[in-house]
Amino acid sequence: MASNxxxxxxxxxxxxxxxxxxxxxxxxxxxxRPPSFSPFAIFGxxxxxxxxxDLLLTLTAHRIKVRYKQSALGLAWAVVxxxxxxxxxxxxFSYIARMPSDGAPYAVFAYxxxxxxxxxxxxxxxxxxxxxxxxxxxxxxYFPREILPLSYILSALADFAIAAVVLAGLLFxxxxxxxxxxxYAAPIILTMxxxxxxxxxxxxxxxVRFRDIGVGLPLLxxxxxxxxxxxxxxxxxxxxxxxxxxxxxLYSLNPMVGIVENFRRVVLHGTPPDFASLTLAVGVSxxxxxxxxxxxxxxxxxxADVI
Amino acid sequence: xxxxxxNHVSKQYRVRADEPTADNxxxxxxxxxxxxxxxxxxxxxxxxVSFQVRRGEALGIIGxxxxxxxxxxxxxxxxxxxxxxxxxxxxxxxxxxxxxxGFHPELTGRENVFLSGSILGMRRREIATxxxxxxxxxxxxxxxxxxxxxxxxxxxxxxxxxxxxxxxxDILLLDEVLAVGDAAFQTKCFERIKELRxxxxxxxxISHDLNAVERLCNRVLLMHRGQIAAGGNPVEVINHYGEITxxxxxxxxxxxxxxxxxxxxxxxxxxxxxxxDGTPRRDFEFGEAPRIKIDLYAxxxxxxxxxxxxxxxTDGVIACNFNNWYDNFKxxxxxxxxxxxxxxxxxxxxxxxxxxxxxxxxRRGEYELGDLTGMQxxxxxxxxxxxxxxxxxxxxxGVFQEPAREWVLTVNGQRIxxxxxxxxxxHKAYNMESxxxxx
Numbered sequence: 001m002a003s004n005x006x007x008x009x010x011x012x013x014x015x016x017x018x019x020x021x022x023x024x025x026x027x028x029x030x031x032x033r034p035p036s037f038s039p040f041a042i043f044g045x046x047x048x049x050x051x052x053x054d055l056l057l058t059l060t061a062h063r064i065k066v067r068y069k070q071s072a073l074g075l076a077w078a079v080v081x082x083x084x085x086x087x088x089x090x091x092x093f094s095y096i097a098r099m100p101s102d103g104a105p106y107a108v109f110a111y112x113x114x115x116x117x118x119x120x121x122x123x124x125x126x127x128x129x130x131x132x133x134x135x136x137x138x139x140x141x142y143f144p145r146e147i148l149p150l151s152y153i154l155s156a157l158a159d160f161a162i163a164a165v166v167l168a169g170l171l172f173x174x175x176x177x178x179x180x181x182x183x184y185a186a187p188i189i190l191t192m193x194x195x196x197x198x199x200x201x202x203x204x205x206x207x208v209r210f211r212d213i214g215v216g217l218p219l220l221x222x223x224x225x226x227x228x229x230x231x232x233x234x235x236x237x238x239x240x241x242x243x244x245x246x247x248x249x250l251y252s253l254n255p256m257v258g259i260v261e262n263f264r265r266v267v268l269h270g271t272p273p274d275f276a277s278l279t280l281a282v283g284v285s286x287x288x289x290x291x292x293x294x295x296x297x298x299x300x301x302x303x304a305d306v307i
Numbered sequence: 308x309x310x311x312x313x314n315h316v317s318k319q320y321r322v323r324a325d326e327p328t329a330d331n332x333x334x335x336x337x338x339x340x341x342x343x344x345x346x347x348x349x350x351x352x353x354x355x356v357s358f359q360v361r362r363g364e365a366l367g368i369i370g371x372x373x374x375x376x377x378x379x380x381x382x383x384x385x386x387x388x389x390x391x392x393x394x395x396x397x398x399x400x401x402x403x404x405x406x407x408x409g410f411h412p413e414l415t416g417r418e419n420v421f422l423s424g425s426i427l428g429m430r431r432r433e434i435a436t437x438x439x440x441x442x443x444x445x446x447x448x449x450x451x452x453x454x455x456x457x458x459x460x461x462x463x464x465x466x467x468x469x470x471x472x473x474x475x476x477d478i479l480l481l482d483e484v485l486a487v488g489d490a491a492f493q494t495k496c497f498e499r500i501k502e503l504r505x506x507x508x509x510x511x512x513i514s515h516d517l518n519a520v521e522r523l524c525n526r527v528l529l530m531h532r533g534q535i536a537a538g539g540n541p542v543e544v545i546n547h548y549g550e551i552t553x554x555x556x557x558x559x560x561x562x563x564x565x566x567x568x569x570x571x572x573x574x575x576x577x578x579x580x581x582x583x584d585g586t587p588r589r590d591f592e593f594g595e596a597p598r599i600k601i602d603l604y605a606x607x608x609x610x611x612x613x614x615x616x617x618x619x620x621t622d623g624v625i626a627c628n629f630n631n632w633y634d635n636f637k638x639x640x641x642x643x644x645x646x647x648x649x650x651x652x653x654x655x656x657x658x659x660x661x662x663x664x665x666x667x668x669x670r671r672g673e674y675e676l677g678d679l680t681g682m683q684x685x686x687x688x689x690x691x692x693x694x695x696x697x698x699x700x701x702x703x704x705g706v707f708q709e710p711a712r713e714w715v716l717t718v719n720g721q722r723i724x725x726x727x728x729x730x731x732x733x734h735k736a737y738n739m740e741s742x743x744x745x746x
Contacts, residue, residue, distance in 0.1 A: 054430050
């Protein structure tokens with residue numbers, strides 16, 4: 001060890017040398033105070049998030065890499081899940097029971113909805129657990145915590161892209177013509193991302209306090225799927241005489257209804273989206289996101305204490 | 308220029324009081340409901356703490372477990388927010404709290420450098436330019452494209468530290484991270500931190516390793532029960548800390564009944580140190596000659612005992628031993644109550660805290676020590692510690708320090724002699740001034 005060398009004293013304390021390089025730039029002064037609620041804090045939070053944009057990209061890339069490392073099927077797993085569900089539902093609802101599918105072959109009808117739905121379910125499930133599964137990091141290093149759920153949601157988008165290739169194959173196989181309306185799919189998916197982010201931010205901090213969320217989430221997602229026109233067409237609900245109007249209204253408040261149904265319309269049926277339900281989905285998502293984000297940031301200040 | 312400022316900062320934690328009472332023990336559901344209502348106890352981890360750190364300073368924070376050191380660090384690094392008060396941070400701050408934070412076993416070394424680096428706050432481009440240097444520092448070039456799960460734990464830790472060592476912050480927070488790797492790597496880390504310090508990085512170092520704190524820091528805060536108990540010159544604060552620790556030890560020792568020594572052959576009942584004036588002391592000036600007294604009780608007759616008085620620096624270095632065998636003092640036997648007194652030479656061990664160890668061994672025969680290796684001493688006790696005060700030579704300067712007898716320098720045939728070296732020359736050389744502030 002270097003302490004064998006005779007050095008008469010510890011580090012010289014008389015000459016705190018001036019730092020020469022890069023000191024021309026003014027330093028950023030940060031003041032930390034006890035958490036207090038302010039609706040304008042959101043701008044500061046967003047600026048801070050931007051500072052860590054590199055981390056978000058790195059973490060997202062890392063999620064995608066890790067998920068498929070040391071798995072034989074690799075990226076194909078992104079396809080297997082919606083494809084398997086499609087096969088199961090096709091057997092059940094097309095051969096065993098008769099489920100209307102708005103005239104399209106049931107397999108592609110189901111897959112078109114399963115594609116956004118599984119993306120939503122995967123993103124929500126992973127993102128909700130995102131903070132708790134990184135407890136070790138959260139208690140040791142600071143970075144804006146929303147990066148954890150965000151990175152899971154962005155990596156789910158990569159799954160979506162891969163699974164979308166299979167959809168293209170199915171559409172080609174069933175000779176379903178595409179129209180320019182398919183371009184609406186982009187804003188629809190964007191809406192879904194905003195919505196899932198809003199829900200995941202809220203649930204992920206709730207999960208920090210109550211692990212019940214993580215346990216109950218798969219059940220919630222299951223029920224949620226049946227409350228969304230994934231395996232059945234929206235028309236069967238809206239056209240049903242048995243369902244009371246109040247319940248139909250409640251049903252239509254679910255943003256995933258507008259998202260999944262409209263995704264199917266623009267991709268499978270080639271018709272323009274139903275703007276009423278789409279606007280509702282966009283509206284709900286855009287209102288929820290800032291509220292959820294503010295709640296998230298409010299809780300973030302003491303997250304490390306309770307995790 | 309103030310880089311860090313704590314302004315009356317307090318941090319309160321809530322500890323859930325979840326004791327089953329007669330009322331709710333029978334009904335777990337009621338207990339759960341009560342828990343939801345947050346019947347919690349308040350606990351102040353940090354209470355009304357104020358301090359400042361100037362640019363380029365290296366501040367050490369020491370204290371017992373639970374004194375609030377780590378909470379201060381968490382507050383500084385924004386991991387948790389204060390309950391009241393205000394913290395000002397001027398510049399880019401990086402916290403190096405645990406090495407290898409954010410490593411993923413499946414990813415390769417290279418991928419993990421990018422991942423961990425960005426978690427610690429580096430930009431991708433910055434990491435890319437430093438990658439070579441990081442790999443070099445960690446010494447894992449050969450394995451950089453191997454998943455880190457195949458790394459040895461040493462490699463893992465080295466890579467983790469190498470990343471952190473390449474952070475280029477204005478303010479660096481350190482927490483026990485120096486205790487990684489082998490001695491050579493530790494030295495490398497230490498040098499790197501010194502380098503950062505010399506380039507003007509402000510450092511806050513939180514550690515139990517008093518030795519490292521003393522070597523690295525120019526100012527030390529002692530925390531006790533969430534508050535600052537003392538602050539100032541490292542040697543003095545660390546010595547003050549030693550005194551507090553000793554008081555605590557004494558209190559604990561008094562509480563503990565001596566039950567387990569019942570059937571031992573020899574019991575060391577006491578060991579005390581005295582100043583030259585004969586008063587019991589635990590503080591000595593550099594160069595003072597203490598007297599020691601060891602009290603023993605031998606339940607049976609112990610022939611040819613070896614009685615040892617040893618001092619061990621609190622960083623683990625055994626400084627010196629005094630015993631009857633070294634000094635050829637034959638003791639035929641011990642029996643019943645015995646007392647051994649010794650007059651030590653002037654002690655010139657470097658100023659630090661030293662543990663007091665008293666041991667009794669049994670020798671095999673009158674004229675031979677016998678083989679002590681693998682043999683247990685009959686009795687071994689630690690009797691707290693004492694503090695050597697004096698010029699602030701640290702362990703960097705060696706284990707002991709004595710003035711030379713004389714010096715002669717010859718320059719081109721011309722002799723310069725220096726003979727009158729006084730015993731306190733060291734004091735004069737260092738011109739010590741006290742800066743210890745007790746709060």
